[in-house]
Amino acid sequence: MADVKITMLGTGSPRPDLERSGPSQVLTIDDRHILIDCGEGTTAQLMRAGIAPESIQYLFMTHLHSDHVFGYGQFLLGGWGLGRRKLTVVGPKGMKHFHETIINLFEEDITYRTSLGRPGNGVLDVNIIEIDESGEVSCGLPWKISAAQMVHNVLTYGYRFEIEEKTVVLSGDTAPTPAIVELSKGADILVMDACLAPTGVYRNTKSAELQKIWDNLQKEHCSPQQAGEISKEAGVKTLVLTHFLPNIIEEEAKQQAAEVFGGEVIVGKDLQVITVKKSVSTSAFT
């Protein structure tokens, strides 16, 4: 059976935070690494996790909000510099434009580096696959991968990876929606947006500006409790909460999810590695 694990590279949000890097995860299947989102600090976090950035040949982007893409330039050019010669990026419509804009911004830089003798492969021939509807994603990987549109301010996809008997789902950013329940049906692990976890940033704020932002965020993200409700409804085994604002109250976040969801709840931390275990079906032994 394949060895499957998730490394939480960045469990933060748009607010700069020394404790939590920008949103990013690695799904590792045996010795193959797939990157999901590429927030600020992704390349450094990969190195801290002992994963060579150039070894990653697949990146799935959930959406193009700045916090999820800030690390792309460094991942693309830095990984190429380290020797990556092949890259496929899957993302929502707009991914191609975003990628080409980065390439154009650094055109002279790339020309300089190729003039030194580095081949253009891995940076000038990136395979960009744009998805514009929910359904199966075909990108050359040997597993069943599905995308479902989430409820967020811009086009956002959650992804489901079915690797033999093990299923991993990553929500991206989303408000509660039947689409994430459907996508995570029976998943072993759901990595879920819990941006609305209790945090000192917004709690008891006297700032009208912050209060207004907090009110509006309710339409774009989930709370730990909502993440718990989704996991319960979908029959998920382990829920990993992520996408946190600074200074969240971890115990409270965990408790909110655990109040409604009986499975395992993990409050994600940067560089945490979560092994996907398949609970042995008792029917095989009776």
Ligand SMILES: [Zn+2]
């Ligand atoms: Zn977002």
Ligand SMILES: [Zn+2]
């Ligand atoms: Zn985000």
